[in-house]
Amino acid sequence: MKFTIILPIYNTPECILKSCFDSIAKQTIKDYELIVIDDGSSFECSSFIDTYLMSIPNSHVIHKENEGVSVARNIGIKEASGDYILFLDSDNTLPLNTLEIYKKYIGDNDIIIGQSIFLNRTLIDNNDNIENYDYKKINENITYNIETENDWKKLINHVLVGRSETYSYKYGYFADGPCGKLFKTSLVKQTHYPIELKWDEDTVWLLSYFDLCKSGIIIPDYVYNNVSYQLSATKRYRENCIEEFHNVTKVEIEVEKKYPNSKDAFLYHYLHNILLVARLHFFHPDNKLPFKEKYLLFANFIKENMIQSFFKEKKYSNIFDIKNKILIFLINKKICLLLYFILSLYNK
Numbered sequence: 001m002k003f004t005i006i007l008p009i010y011n012t013p014e015c016i017l018k019s020c021f022d023s024i025a026k027q028t029i030k031d032y033e034l035i036v037i038d039d040g041s042s043f044e045c046s047s048f049i050d051t052y053l054m055s056i057p058n059s060h061v062i063h064k065e066n067e068g069v070s071v072a073r074n075i076g077i078k079e080a081s082g083d084y085i086l087f088l089d090s091d092n093t094l095p096l097n098t099l100e101i102y103k104k105y106i107g108d109n110d111i112i113i114g115q116s117i118f119l120n121r122t123l124i125d126n127n128d129n130i131e132n133y134d135y136k137k138i139n140e141n142i143t144y145n146i147e148t149e150n151d152w153k154k155l156i157n158h159v160l161v162g163r164s165e166t167y168s169y170k171y172g173y174f175a176d177g178p179c180g181k182l183f184k185t186s187l188v189k190q191t192h193y194p195i196e197l198k199w200d201e202d203t204v205w206l207l208s209y210f211d212l213c214k215s216g217i218i219i220p221d222y223v224y225n226n227v228s229y230q231l232s233a234t235k236r237y238r239e240n241c242i243e244e245f246h247n248v249t250k251v252e253i254e255v256e257k258k259y260p261n262s263k264d265a266f267l268y269h270y271l272h273n274i275l276l277v278a279r280l281h282f283f284h285p286d287n288k289l290p291f292k293e294k295y296l297l298f299a300n301f302i303k304e305n306m307i308q309s310f311f312k313e314k315k316y317s318n319i320f321d322i323k324n325k326i327l328i329f330l331i332n333k334k335i336c337l338l339l340y341f342i343l344s345l346y347n348k
Contacts, residue, residue, distance in 0.1 A: 003032035003099055004082030004185065008072035010039040012090040014048050016227075021052050023093035023225075028100045034059035035076045040066025070193040070201050073178075077188055085188050087178040093225040101221045102182045111146075111209070111216035112182040113174050114223030146216040153261045155216075159206060160265040161319055177202030180224035187212045194251060198244040200273065207255050237286035242301060245277050249306060264317045270310050271324060274331070275343070277301070283347035299336040307331065 005024060009017065024034055036053065038046050038061055046063060053059045062075060073087065084106070088094065095101075098114075105112050146155055159176045174180055191208050194201050238244065249270065256266045281287060282298050289297070301307070311332045316325065330339040 002083055002103065003182075004076075004080040004085045005032055005034045005088055006037070006073060006076030006080065006085060007034065007088045007090060008037045008039055008069050008076070009041060009045070009049060009090040010066060010069075011041045011045050014045070016091050017045070017048065018052070019093050019227075020088065020090050021056070023096065024088070025056050026096050027094070028097045029103065030057070031103075032058065032099060033080075033082055035079050036061040037072035037075050038063045039069070039072045040064065068195065070195040070197070074193045074195070077191070077193075080185055080188070083185055085183045085185050086181070089179055092179065092227050095222055095225065098223045101219070101223055105217055105219055106182075107217075109215055109217045110184050110187060110213035113216065113218045114180050114182075114221055115219070116173055116175065116180040116224040116226045117222055118173070118226045118228065142220050144218040146218065147214075149261075152210065152213075153259075155218075156207065156210065156259055156262045157265040157319070159203065160262065160269040174218070175226070176206060178206060179226070182223075183209060197248050197251060198238075198240075199276075200248045200252065203269075204248075204251055204255055207259070211258055236280070237284040238280045241277050241281035242297075245273060246306070248273065264319050267310055267316070268319050268324070270307075271328065274302075274307065275327075278343045279347050283344050295337070295340055298340055299334075302331055302336050302339065303334055308334075 007020070007024075012020070024032075034053070034056055036049060036059065038049055041049070049061055053061055062079070064072075064075070076087075077085070084102070086098075086102070101114065102112055144151075146152060187209065190212060191205060193205050197204065252266065252269070256263070259266070278298075282294060282301075287294065308331075311328045316328070320328070327339070327342075330336075330342070
């Protein structure tokens with residue numbers, strides 16, 4: 001078996017899940033196995049999974065109690081028997097030639113990074129237009145081989161910062177998670193998804209996988225449809241967001257030690273996560289704390305030793321734009337009230 005597709009599912013609406021399954025069943029090559037991890041879904045969702053998988057050869061489902069996507073992916077990795085692994089989220093889809101594209105580029109590469117298209121949809125949209133999307137009209141014929149230490153530095157910076165002139169395409173993009181990429185199973189089985197993290201687990205896992213790689217390739221072909229239905233956990237209010245930030249940051253500080261040439265990229269990432277806490281906790285509409293209490297908690301958060309230790313440098317690379325530098329200055333000088341009002345306006 002050439003490919004293993006790992007697909008965690010938790011109560012995905014049937015109309016969305018059907019589009020996901022359809023995109024797998026209609027792949028132009030069939031040399032794959034599909035491992036579905038049903039992470040404690042409702043009886044109705046689980047029944048739909050069982051019924052649909054009867055029509056997909058070499059597929060099987062593992063029904064389990066709800067423990068989160070990281071545990072589900074670890075189970076999928078353990079069960080995988082293909083030579084290569086790709087991950088798929090249940091609210092997204094694959095272009096119908098994704099596996100055919102990957103097969104063309106495998107060679108000696110430990111990772112193949114393809115392009116994703118971001119598509120906005122609602123639950124009532126007809127998803128056939130995703131399947132029939134004209135990818136050829138926006139394709140670019142540029143590939144990047146990732147071989148040298150400098151190549152990997154640029155790739156890591158791209159993952160952490162989210163943008164890069166070196167690896168930017170006019171229309172497509174690749175994100176910091178596992179989707180839209182092909183991984184060598186023998187290397188994936190040496191990794192473990194960090195189940196203690198509530199967010200950023202994808203970035204931590206991907207960087208741990210990079211550490212095992214010798215060569216890779218970034219391709220211009222479209223291999224993934226990132227379909228937004230406004231259901232993302234990164235938009236919901238997170239009551240325990242500060243604790244989650246601490247857990248994530250402690251792990252990422254350890255990961256950073258493996259990549260001393262990417263210090264500025266990690267700093268940018270830490271700043272991004274601080275702003276994420278602001279958006280999902282302090283300034284989220286569902287946070288009903290009165291102003292005084294909310295501000296005191298915010299000020300204490302900004303003054304924490306962990307956060308203050310990030311921004312001791314006097315000079316920063318061009319990764320940081322003027323807006324970032326202003327925010328860093330306010331954090332570093334502990335000008336919390338002005339910072340609070342700037343972020344409150346930014347998050348309206």
